Amino acid sequence: MSxxxxxRVLPYGDVDEFLAGAVPFLTExxxxxxxxxxxxxxxxxxxLREALGARAExxxxxxxxxxxxxxxxxxxxxxxxxxxxxxxxxxxxxxxxPAWTGRPPLEVLEWQRAESLVNVxxxxxxxxxxxxxxxxxxxxxVASSRKTHPETVRxxxxxxxxxxxDPWDYNAACDRDALPPPPPGAEEMEVRQPDLYWxxxxxxxxxxxxxxxxxxxxRLLVAVTEVVTNAMRHGxxxxxxxxxxxxxxLVCEVGDAGSxxxxxxxxxxxxxxxVGRFGLWAVRLLCSLVQIRTGEGTTVRMxxxxxxxxxxxxxxxxxx
Amino acid sequence: xxWASKNAQAAYPGRIRIHPDGQDMEPNWLFAKRPVSEVRPxxxxxxxxxxxxxxxxVIGTFVAGALRSEEKVVYVTDEPAERLPGLGPRTRLxxxxxxERRQLRVISHEHACLDARGRFDPDRMLRVWxxxxxxxxxxxxxxxxxxxxxxxxLEAHGAAADLHQMLGCEHQVGDAVSPSTMAMAICQVDRxxxxxxxxxxxxxxxxxxxxxxPEFDDGVLRITRTFEPHGLRIEGELDAARxxxxxxxxxxxxxxxxxxxxxxxxxxxxxxxxxxLLAEHxxxxxxxxxxxxxxxxxxxxxxxxxxxxxxxxxxxRGRDRAPGTEGVx
Numbered sequence: 001m002s003x004x005x006x007x008r009v010l011p012y013g014d015v016d017e018f019l020a021g022a023v024p025f026l027t028e029x030x031x032x033x034x035x036x037x038x039x040x041x042x043x044x045x046x047x048l049r050e051a052l053g054a055r056a057e058x059x060x061x062x063x064x065x066x067x068x069x070x071x072x073x074x075x076x077x078x079x080x081x082x083x084x085x086x087x088x089x090x091x092x093x094x095x096x097x098p099a100w101t102g103r104p105p106l107e108v109l110e111w112q113r114a115e116s117l118v119n120v121x122x123x124x125x126x127x128x129x130x131x132x133x134x135x136x137x138x139x140x141x142v143a144s145s146r147k148t149h150p151e152t153v154r155x156x157x158x159x160x161x162x163x164x165x166d167p168w169d170y171n172a173a174c175d176r177d178a179l180p181p182p183p184p185g186a187e188e189m190e191v192r193q194p195d196l197y198w199x200x201x202x203x204x205x206x207x208x209x210x211x212x213x214x215x216x217x218x219r220l221l222v223a224v225t226e227v228v229t230n231a232m233r234h235g236x237x238x239x240x241x242x243x244x245x246x247x248x249x250l251v252c253e254v255g256d257a258g259s260x261x262x263x264x265x266x267x268x269x270x271x272x273x274x275v276g277r278f279g280l281w282a283v284r285l286l287c288s289l290v291q292i293r294t295g296e297g298t299t300v301r302m303x304x305x306x307x308x309x310x311x312x313x314x315x316x317x318x319x320x
Numbered sequence: 321x322x323w324a325s326k327n328a329q330a331a332y333p334g335r336i337r338i339h340p341d342g343q344d345m346e347p348n349w350l351f352a353k354r355p356v357s358e359v360r361p362x363x364x365x366x367x368x369x370x371x372x373x374x375x376x377x378v379i380g381t382f383v384a385g386a387l388r389s390e391e392k393v394v395y396v397t398d399e400p401a402e403r404l405p406g407l408g409p410r411t412r413l414x415x416x417x418x419x420e421r422r423q424l425r426v427i428s429h430e431h432a433c434l435d436a437r438g439r440f441d442p443d444r445m446l447r448v449w450x451x452x453x454x455x456x457x458x459x460x461x462x463x464x465x466x467x468x469x470x471x472x473x474l475e476a477h478g479a480a481a482d483l484h485q486m487l488g489c490e491h492q493v494g495d496a497v498s499p500s501t502m503a504m505a506i507c508q509v510d511r512x513x514x515x516x517x518x519x520x521x522x523x524x525x526x527x528x529x530x531x532x533x534p535e536f537d538d539g540v541l542r543i544t545r546t547f548e549p550h551g552l553r554i555e556g557e558l559d560a561a562r563x564x565x566x567x568x569x570x571x572x573x574x575x576x577x578x579x580x581x582x583x584x585x586x587x588x589x590x591x592x593x594x595x596x597l598l599a600e601h602x603x604x605x606x607x608x609x610x611x612x613x614x615x616x617x618x619x620x621x622x623x624x625x626x627x628x629x630x631x632x633x634x635x636x637r638g639r640d641r642a643p644g645t646e647g648v649x
Contacts (some may be wrong), residue, residue, distance in 0.1 A: 031498060073626075076628070080630065163501060192559045194560065195540070195559075195561045196560070196561065196591075197540045197559070199588065200557070215619070218589075218619040218622065219622070219623065222589075222591060222623050224593075225559055225560075225589075225591045226591060226592045226593070229559070229560045229593060231590065232560075233560075277593075278594075278596065279592055279596075279629055282626070282627050283592075285626050285627070286626060300387075
């Protein structure tokens with residue numbers, strides 16, 4: 001492999017700046033025989049296709065909303081793609097423009113975290129990743145891009161990014177704020193026995209009162225079982241399970257009084273195939289979003305997005 | 321004909337529906353699948369065994385279980401008592417004494433079910449069984465366990481007319497046993513002795529499918545040996561509380577050079593640790609010894625797909641059972 005992994009940001013103010021960085025990136029990949037993927041919105045796709053002409057045939061275009069569906073799943077899938085490309089003696093070359101608008105703040109935070117973790121997860125692959133960021137995006141999003149990409153692209157020039165933050169430091173900063181306490185009406189149960197059959201009944205009974213689809217209920221059961229099993233094995237009693245509903249989300253929290261320090265081993269980076277356990281990493285795949293706080297007690301808060309339901313449908317509420 | 325008849329059938333826990341998808345136009349037969357130790361009076365049960373190991377474990381338990389309690393055994397066979405399945409010296413049963421007091425009745429085909437010209441005579445078998453049940457009642461036995469292996473009939477004949485005769489016989493046995501509070505019967509057939517459709521037709525004249533006793537059953541998780549394919553059936557829920565027993569059973573069936581099939585058709589839940597355990601076990605085995613997951617349910621399949629099959633090397637996806645083949649394949 002002639003080139004090692006790179007992860008660069010392409011800040012742009014207009015179409016010309018976008019094309020000046022994106023087109024050379026893609027055409028170099030086509031010339032080198034890379035697997036070239038462009039994840040963009042529809043507008044950018046049209047612009048890129050025009051600029052690339054016949055070479056666009058060799059580029060796979062993917063709709064950004066579809067690609068950026070779930071931070072942990074996208075990271076895992078993309079990493080698998082990179083590994084597969086490397087295995088065939090090619091590289092994965094990905095132009096990735098996340099869809100930032102319309103996402104709730106917690107999810108934006110997770111995408112920013114994923115941008116940073118990419119630097120750890122893809123190290124050792126030959127993947128070439130270029131992330132265009134429009135200057136019209138919210139200031140916080142643009143600012144975080146400078147912390148999560150080691151290099152910046154301007155036209156054909158690549159510059160080291162002085163604002164780049166070590167991924168684990170960046171990640172720790174994402175979890176600096178304490179979680180808001182559970183609402184007063186949250187259902188609560190202390191877990192005392194290692195047989196979690198009854199716990200799953202309790203969780204699914206609660207979930208059945210919400211519009212959570214059956215498939216997600218099953219995922220939640222697997223996730224909760226894993227987190228409670230960890231708490232019973234490695235944490236300190238009391239192990240407490242809480243559930244409640246927030247607008248658009250079912251929340252399930254497992255807390256224990258242990259003093260686990262967390263650190264890098266909280267399942268943020270996909271394990272290599274066939275090596276090690278996939279516990280917390282899989283929990284992140286199974287839920288819409290997972291928040292972990294460690295130190296004085298451990299809290300794992302799992303969130304599952306609820307589908308919109310027609311008004312009038314009875315839904316479990318913590319204020320009821 | 322009814323033997324020591326008192327009341328109707330009890331409810332079956334664990335009835336299984338043979339055509340769960342409703343696609344099949346055959347009748348929706350409901351069977352109770354029972355471990356052999358749970359076969360009870362009134363059961364007219366079916367055992368299509370895959371080989372001697374399965375037959376010996378089921379019939380051995382059936383026969384020895386009766387002889388150790390106050391129950392009578394009527395076995396129609398040309399084998400001598402000491403060569404019956406499960407009655408080897410290890411059982412330490414005094415077969416002479418048991419035969420003497422007529423608790424063990426081994427009756428040859430000639431004396432039980434052949435007519436004067438040596439042809440299969442179902443009516444005669446029914447009469448013999450009726451006589452034996454009546455005698456057991458008078459002797460004060462709590463119950464009578466009847467069994468015979470029909471494979472010789474299928475091998476010897478093979479014409480459709482004989483199938484009709486056998487079906488008629490099975491219906492008669494069923495009519496006699498089902499209302500009984502004393503008699504229970506297991507009809508054995510070597511599943512390789514005839515074509516699957518004929519086997520299914522014979523099976524359908526029974527309302528109970530009998531199988532080996534589970535290796536483990538605590539109400540949440542049940543682990544049962546399967547013989548063809550070789551492996552285990554895992555039912556219920558598997559989590560950290562039962563990883564130990566599961567790993568132990570998995571080790572028991574893992575033999576050099578042999579694939580192990582796990583029938584997961586009734587597995588409702590497996591935790592990530594359980595998947596990890598499977599992957600670890602598979603990693604230690606060669607391709608010829610792969611761990612094959614059969615009849616994966618959607619819920620479990622979704623979780624595996626989310627983790628990614630590529631993260632579980634050594635696990636192979638097996639087949640889904642064709643509808644209507646329970647107790648036949």
